[in-house]
Structures are given as C-alpha cells and as structure tokens.
Amino acid sequence: MKTIMVTGSAGFIGSILCKKMVEEYNVIAIDRKANPKFDHPNFVPIMGDISDRSFLKDTFKLYPSDVIIHCAAYSNKKIFRSINSEQFQRTNVIATENICKEAVHANSEVTFIFLSSVSVYGEKYLNKIISETDSVCPTSDYAISK
Numbered sequence: 001m002k003t004i005m006v007t008g009s010a011g012f013i014g015s016i017l018c019k020k021m022v023e024e025y026n027v028i029a030i031d032r033k034a035n036p037k038f039d040h041p042n043f044v045p046i047m048g049d050i051s052d053r054s055f056l057k058d059t060f061k062l063y064p065s066d067v068i069i070h071c072a073a074y075s076n077k078k079i080f081r082s083i084n085s086e087q088f089q090r091t092n093v094i095a096t097e098n099i100c101k102e103a104v105h106a107n108s109e110v111t112f113i114f115l116s117s118v119s120v121y122g123e124k125y126l127n128k129i130i131s132e133t134d135s136v137c138p139t140s141d142y143a144i145s146k
Contacts, residue, residue, distance in 0.1 A: 067113065070099060
C-alpha cells in the first residue's frame with residue numbers, strides 16, 4: 001500500500017484529501033495545529049512545524065512516503081493579518097524547499113504535488129481563464145510566496 005504524506009492536513013483542502021485517501025492509502029498527516037479527528041488504522045496524524053528541518057528529517061526517516069501532497073501554507077494576508085513577509089517566506093517558500101530536500105533524501109523516487117494559488121497571476125486575470133503560459137504578476141506576500 002502506498003504512503004501519502006499530506007502537509008497542511010488540518011486545513012480545508014488537506015483535511016478533505018486525508019479523509020478521501022485513507023481508505024486506499026497510508027496517510028501521514030502533518031499540520032502545525034491539531035489534525036482532523038478520525039480514527040482509522042491507515043491514518044497517522046503528526047503535529048509539527050514544517051519550517052523546522054530537523055522535524056522534517058525525523059518525520060521522513062520514520063515515514064518515508066511515496067507521494068507528498070503539499071497543502072500547507074499561510075494563505076492570504078487578509079485572513080492572517082498578523083503574519084509578516086518573513087513568516088510567509090519561511091513557511092511558504094523555505095519550508096517547501098526543505099520538504100522537497102528531505103523527502104528526496106528519504107525516497108529518491110518520491111512524487112511531489114504542490115498546491116498553489118491563482119493569486120500568483122495577479123488581479124489582471126480575475127474572471128478570466130488562465131493558462132500555464134500566462135505571465136505571473138503577484139501583488140501580495142502570499143502570492144509572491146506561492
């Protein structure tokens with residue numbers, strides 16, 4: 001059975017993914033807050049800080065994963081007004097880089113799925129269809145970090 005690690009597992013998307021996947025996969029659920037409360041033998045909730053490289057190293061050593069679905073991020077500053085640019089950078093950029101490095105170190109064949117945001121394209125694309133080839137124009141710390 002494949003092992004899938006979900007970061008941001010207590011968030012909106014992460015929690016739904018965990019609940020959907022736990023019947024078919026071993027799910028390692030990481031979040032800085034308490035994880036979704038459900039009991040299943042394939043579900044392992046872990047509370048920790050993904051910007052802490054030693055935490056990641058230890059976690060990947062214990063739970064080498066076949067797939068990482070990286071949902072964790074500080075989102076829009078309108079929601080998290082107390083978060084500064086440095087915190088966005090540490091969690092949304094540096095932690096993402098560290099997750100990739102530690103995951104590959106634990107399993108060189110790991111698949112990494114990164115969830116981003118339409119906000120990286122900026123306001124000019126509101127209400128328009130966006131293509132991968134469109135230029136980015138982020139206008140917030142959040143969008144820049146994604």
